Amino acid sequence: MKKPVPVPTPATRPFWNALAEGKLRLQQCRACSTVFYYPRTCCPACLSPELDWREVAGTGTLYTYTIARRPTHPLFADEVPQRLAVVELDEGPKLTSTLVNLRDEDIRIGMRLAPVFEKQADGRTMLLRFQPADESLRSDARAEGGARQAPLPEVSALTPEVLAYVGRTGEAVTGYPVTAEEIRRYCYAVDDLDPRWLDLATPGGVSAPPMFVSIPFDIDRPLHELSEDGTALEHRGVIFPPVTLKRKLFGGLEIEWFRELRPGDVLTRQYRVLDIVERRGASGPSVFVRIEGTYCNQHGEKVAVEVNTIICR
Amino acid sequence: MGLRGEAAVVGYVELKPEKKPSGPPLTSIEQWAQLTRLALADAGIDKREVDGIVTSSIAESGMFGPATLAEYMGLELGFAESIDLGGASAAGAVWRAAAAIELGAADVVVCAFPGGPLPSPPEPKPHPFPFGASSAEYGSPQAEFDIPYGNVAQNCGYAQIANRYASRYGYDPRALAKIAVDQRTSACGNPDALFHGKPITIEDVLASPMISDPIHMLEIVMPVAGGAAVVLAGRERAGRLRKRPVWVRGFGERLAFKTPTYAADLLRTPIAEAARRAIAMAGVRHDDLDMVSIYDCYTITVLMTLEDAGFCAKGEGARFVLEHDLSCRGDFPCNTWGGQLSFGQTGMAGGMHHVIDATRQIMGRAGANQVRACDTALVTGNGGIMSEQAVLILQGA
Ligand SMILES: [Zn+2]
Numbered sequence: 264m265k266k267p268v269p270v271p272t273p274a275t276r277p278f279w280n281a282l283a284e285g286k287l288r289l290q291q292c293r294a295c296s297t298v299f300y301y302p303r304t305c306c307p308a309c310l311s312p313e314l315d316w317r318e319v320a321g322t323g324t325l326y327t328y329t330i331a332r333r334p335t336h337p338l339f340a341d342e343v344p345q346r347l348a349v350v351e352l353d354e355g356p357k358l359t360s361t362l363v364n365l366r367d368e369d370i371r372i373g374m375r376l377a378p379v380f381e382k383q384a385d386g387r388t389m390l391l392r393f394q395p396a397d398e399s400l401r402s403d404a405r406a407e408g409g410a411r412q413a414p415l416p417e418v419s420a421l422t423p424e425v426l427a428y429v430g431r432t433g434e435a436v437t438g439y440p441v442t443a444e445e446i447r448r449y450c451y452a453v454d455d456l457d458p459r460w461l462d463l464a465t466p467g468g469v470s471a472p473p474m475f476v477s478i479p480f481d482i483d484r485p486l487h488e489l490s491e492d493g494t495a496l497e498h499r500g501v502i503f504p505p506v507t508l509k510r511k512l513f514g515g516l517e518i519e520w521f522r523e524l525r526p527g528d529v530l531t532r533q534y535r536v537l538d539i540v541e542r543r544g545a546s547g548p549s550v551f552v553r554i555e556g557t558y559c560n561q562h563g564e565k566v567a568v569e570v571n572t573i574i575c576r
Numbered sequence: 577m578g579l580r581g582e583a584a585v586v587g588y589v590e591l592k593p594e595k596k597p598s599g600p601p602l603t604s605i606e607q608w609a610q611l612t613r614l615a616l617a618d619a620g621i622d623k624r625e626v627d628g629i630v631t632s633s634i635a636e637s638g639m640f641g642p643a644t645l646a647e648y649m650g651l652e653l654g655f656a657e658s659i660d661l662g663g664a665s666a667a668g669a670v671w672r673a674a675a676a677i678e679l680g681a682a683d684v685v686v687c688a689f690p691g692g693p694l695p696s697p698p699e700p701k702p703h704p705f706p707f708g709a710s711s712a713e714y715g716s717p718q719a720e721f722d723i724p725y726g727n728v729a730q731n732c733g734y735a736q737i738a739n740r741y742a743s744r745y746g747y748d749p750r751a752l753a754k755i756a757v758d759q760r761t762s763a764c765g766n767p768d769a770l771f772h773g774k775p776i777t778i779e780d781v782l783a784s785p786m787i788s789d790p791i792h793m794l795e796i797v798m799p800v801a802g803g804a805a806v807v808l809a810g811r812e813r814a815g816r817l818r819k820r821p822v823w824v825r826g827f828g829e830r831l832a833f834k835t836p837t838y839a840a841d842l843l844r845t846p847i848a849e850a851a852r853r854a855i856a857m858a859g860v861r862h863d864d865l866d867m868v869s870i871y872d873c874y875t876i877t878v879l880m881t882l883e884d885a886g887f888c889a890k891g892e893g894a895r896f897v898l899e900h901d902l903s904c905r906g907d908f909p910c911n912t913w914g915g916q917l918s919f920g921q922t923g924m925a926g927g928m929h930h931v932i933d934a935t936r937q938i939m940g941r942a943g944a945n946q947v948r949a950c951d952t953a954l955v956t957g958n959g960g961i962m963s964e965q966a967v968l969i970l971q972g973a
Binding site: 269270272360 | 706707712714715717719721722723724725726727728732735736737738739785786787788789791836837838842
């Protein structure tokens with residue numbers, strides 16, 4: 264078993280992304296101004312989902328601590344004595360952390376603390392530890408131990424540049440008008456002969472099959488401008504992180520359908536990067552990129568939302 | 577509002593705690609059936625009369641535990657409840673059972689908490705709870721924001737609470753140690769207790785290894801195998817039994833966080849509100865209490881409970897402990913069977929021993945440890961790291 268590291272969820276990833284860049288970001292409620300930790304999808308004071316991210320200095324005071332003389336878990340045996348702290352940030356929220364770079368006898372509840380962004384052995388996880396704000400209280404206790412130094416990091420494809428793409432949106436792109444003729448050609452091509460798409464006598468007129476949403480958009484990229492793997496990386500609203508792995512695999516597509524798409528409709532599509540996750544196997548790392556595409560019609564009504572999983576390896 | 581006091585604990589079973597289990601391991605379903613049989617025999621109630629159960633999670637049935645238990649034991653139930661409040665589960669189970677009886681949902685309710693070792697499957701699986709009470713599951717706040725810093729298990733949280741307490745009110749390690757010493761005195765009168773026949777002194781406690789500052793080894797419970805159960809019945813059924821019924825007259829429950837880091841104020845524990853409600857519901861005063869059974873996973877838990885449940889002012893706990901004898905022979909009998917600190921902590925069953933401690937005293941069955949004229953008792957249950965609290969007021973008449 265390996266030492267546990269945080270595994271971000273879509274809601275918490277902006278926090279960890281910021282931490283990876285050496286910044287501490289907290290959420291603040293737009294409705295009641297509460298600043299809180301840990302990140303959530305709603306404010307714990309009023310449950311409002313309207314939240315803003317706010318960068319803070321990371322300074323605070325020691326609320327309480329203990330020095331664990333026996334490991335709290337066998338996986339933390341290398342950290343004994345563990346200086347387990349509760350830190351109260353200047354903005355109010357409290358967080359779980361450990362104290363570093365000081366002597367046990369200098370620890371005082373209420374002492375001022377400054378953040379330490381500490382890269383972990385996996386090479387990509389950053390943890391937030393704390394040291395005395397008063398530089399005269401800092402020691403090199405961690406270096407003295409020798410064994411406490413982090414082992415060399417494994418190389419990770421999730422660089423800060425890649426992770427910065429989580430949550431990013433592409434430009435909204437408008438397609439060309441849907442016609443009954445194009446729906447008909449599409450249906451014959453994919454062998455979907457449902458009368459709802461084809462029979463012009465259908466009450467309310469024909470509509471398009473769900474998978475049609477991606478059709479009425481121009482593909483006007485000349486072949487010689489495609490990237491080495493044959494895909495259009497940054498083009499007309501397409502957004503994709505600069506993962507250095509060479510190949511891309513299709514990892515699945517989910518579509519949620521909200522309303523009919525009919526001849527005369529004009530769709531607008533916007534992509535957003537939902538999540539970027541790395542998995543490690545015997546054959547090396549894979550990076551799973553989940554991209555959401557939202558399709559709206561000319562009235563601004565949501566027609567469909569697709570989630571595309573692309574595996575880079 | 578609240579309980580009318582029409583439901584009573586009428587029987588119990590308390591397995592002898594064992595550091596190294598002597599019998600064959602049983603599944604929690606099998607342990608449940610065994611505890612039910614023994615508790616019903618103690619009450620003098622036939623199994624066919626049972627129409628309610630309250631259980632903690634069943635290891636073999638992550639879902640549908642109550643129905644599985646009903647099927648296994650051949651019960652037909654009008655009330656079945658699964659409870660997940662850690663060490664507060666037993667006290668929580670007892671008031672839920674009493675409420676169900678008063679509402680007419682059930683006549684006889686068994687609350688059983690197995691605490692014995694489980695048989696290992698032929699192909700061992702990874703431990704379902706590799707970090708104990710902290711969930712390592714993807715998406716759990718503990719997995720993401722607490723476990724990676726090593727903030728796992730119970731010791732560090734209680735030690736952080738104790739240090740915060742010390743910074744506000746001061747800290748007398750001798751007073752904390754005396755809690756363990758007085759309880760050991762009671763354990764020496766209880767042959768079932770793990771540390772029966774092994775008296776200790778304040779110096780012994782303070783000389784035991786420091787585990788997590790400021791908590792010493794002898795201020796921490798020792799995990800053991802065991803199990804405990806109680807049976808509750810309504811006024812009519814209880815009245816036809818030989819043993820003195822122990823009425824559930826009041827309860828309070830409070831929880832607001834999982835990890836102490838996120839508690840609004842670590843020094844205002846949920847016990848305060850839970851105890852206030854229980855005492856008000858029962859209509860008793862602190863002076864009316866003949867004994868208390870206070871959840872004692874750590875000595876600091878007892879000290880802060882004494883303050884927050886209103887036995888002394890905030891910050892006066894150490895003085896209170898030093899001025900009173902907390903043993904079963906003393907002027908403030910607390911955890912008269914030895915407490916979990918001296919009896920051993922039987923896992924999830926640990927909280928039930930406090931219910932049984934008070935029940936045994938009120939029934940007058942405590943033998944050498946009997947408190948004279950015991951009619952009214954306060955019981956606390958404490959789950960997680962002072963995060964889940966349940967308080968009961970039990971009365972003999
Ligand atoms: Zn709010």
